[in-house]
Amino acid sequence: MAAAQEQKQFAVGRADEFPVGKFRIVEVEGREIGITQLATGEFRAVRNRCPHKGAPVCKGIIGGTWLPCGVGEMVYGSEGQVLVCPWHGYEYDLNTGVELYQKDPNKLLMYPAKVQEGNVIITL
Amino acid sequence: MDLPEKPHARQSNTLKVLDCDVHPYVKDGVKSVFPYMPNAWKQRFIRKNAQVGSHARPLKYEHPNGSVNRLDARPPCGGISGSDPHFLVQDLLVKNGIEGAVLNCLQTGALCSALAGTDESVVLCSAFNDFLIDQWLPVDKRLKLAMSVPSQDPQAAAAEIRRIGKHGQIVAVSLPLLNILMGNRYYWPIYEAAQEAQLPILVHVTGPDSVYHGVPMSAGGIPDSYVERYVTLNQAGESSVNSLVFSGTLEKFPRLKFIFVEYGFLWLLPLLWRMDRTWRQLRHEVPWVKKSPVEYVHDQIRFSTQPIDEPSNPKDLDTLIELMGFDQLCFSTDYPHWDNDMPGQSLRGLPAAQREKIFWDNALNLFRMR
DSSP, X not given: XXXXXXXXXXXXXXXXXXXXXXXXXXXXXXXEEEEEEOTTSOEEEEEXXXXXXXXXXXXXXXXXXXXXXXXXXXXXXXXXXXXXXXXTOOEEETTTOBBTTOSSOOBOOEEOXXXXXXXXXXXX | OOOOOOOHHHHHSSOOEEEEEEOOOOTTGGGGXXXXXXXXXXXXXXXXXOOOSSOOOOGGXXXXXSOSBOGGGXXXXXXXXXXXXXXXXXXXXXXXXXXXXXXXXXXXXXXXXXXXXXXXXXHHHHHHHHHHXXXXXXXXXXXXXXXXXXXXXXXXXXXXXXXXXXXXTEEEEEOOOOSSOTTSGGGHHHHHHHHHTTOOEEEEOOSOTTTSTTSOOOXXXXXXXXXXXXXXXXXXXXXXXXXXXXXXXXXXXXXXXXXXXXXXXXXXXXXXXXXXXXXXXXXXXXXXXXXOHHHHHHHHEEEEOOSOOOOSSHHHHXXXXXXXXXXXXXXXXXXXXXXXXXXXXXXXXXXXXXXHIIIIIHHHHHSOOO
C-alpha cells in the first residue's frame, strides 16, 4: 500500500492581492492554481484545469446562474458562487467544486485555503 | 437477404401485435363527409368542386410507381386501397394476427395542415372524424382512431378533443404539423386538452410536407424527386423532438405523451447525444429544462418502427435498437402503403421479450386503450 502523501502548506500572497469575482493564477509545485476570494470573505484555490477537457477553467466567468424554474420563468441566483469554464461552459459550484445540476457530475480539484496573518495559505 | 417464407398467421400466434399506423381512405373525399357538416358548408364545397381525394402533389413528388398505395391491398369490391373497413380488417388484422390498429386519416391531416383554409379545416376535420366514428369504428372493436384536429386553429382543435375525445375507440390525437415547431406555445391549448383527455399526441407526415407553404419543409433546400423528399421527411421529426424538450413543453405537460409515426427512429440516439451535451454546456439558457433531454424523451416520447431501415448486416440494426433501449419503439405497418413492414417479417433478430415490448406493451402503455 502506498504511503499517504504528505500535505504541504504554501503561502501564495497577501489576502488583499486576491480580488472578489476573479481568479489570480499562481504556480505552486509546478501546478497552476487559481486563487479567489468569495463575497463571504472565504478563499478558494482551484486547480486551473477543467476535468472535462483540460481547459484553463480559472480564466472563466465567476458569477451566478439561472436556477431551475418553471416554464417561461427566469430566476437568477448563486451570485459569485459559480465558475463557468471558458471552453464548453460547464458550470461548477465554487463551494463544493461539483458541476451543477448533473446526475453524474464532474468535480473541480480544489485545495483548502485560509488566511493567516494577512497571507493566503493553501494546502496541497 | 431474402427471408424464408412463413405463413403470416403462424408467425403472429405467440406475439400480440398493436399496429400504430394504419391509414383509412375516405373513398369520395369531401363528398363522403357532406352528411356530417352544416348545409351552408356543404354548398360551399360543392360550389368549389372540392375533391380532396388526392394531395395534389407536384409531378416530381409523385410515387415513381404511380401510387403510394399497395395494388394488392385494393378491396375486391373496388375502390382505392384502405377504403373498405371490412376488407381492411380481413387483409390486415386477421391475416397478420393484429389485435389492434390505430387509424390515422391522412386526408384529414392534409386538409388541416395545408389544403384547406382555417375555417374550412375546422368544419372538414369534424366531418371526417364523425365519418370515421360512424362508418369505420363500429365495424370492428380492434379498430381504434387517432382523431384529427384542425391545427390551424388551436382553440378549435382543443374544442374538437373535448367534443369527441371521450369516445371509447379514440386512443390518440393526430396533430397535423404546421411550420411551427412542436414545442411552440401556439400548440399548448391542444396539448392541454389532450393531457386532460389522457390522449397522446400522434404526429405523422400529412402529405403536403415539403410542398406547400405553412407545413414542415425539408432542410437546406427543395428536394428534386420522390426519393429525395422521402429520405428528408424525418428531419421535421428531429426538429420537433428538439423543440419539445428545450421549449419546456414536456416539462409544462408532464403527463402528456407523444408518438412520432413514420419519421424513422435510427436518428434518435445521435440527436439525444447532441441535445444532452448541449444542455450540459448551456443549460442556463433554458433553465426550465430540469433534467437531461435523454430523460424527458425516454419518459414522454415514443417512435413508430416503420419504415425499418435495412443495413447490409441485419445485426447492426439490432445493435442500434439495443443502444437506444426497447421502451420507446412501437410497431407499425403503415398499411396500405408501399413501404410497409408486416409483423411476421419485422425485427426478427430481437429477443422475444423485447419484441413483445415493441409489438404490444409499449403501445398499450402509450395509447388510451380501454
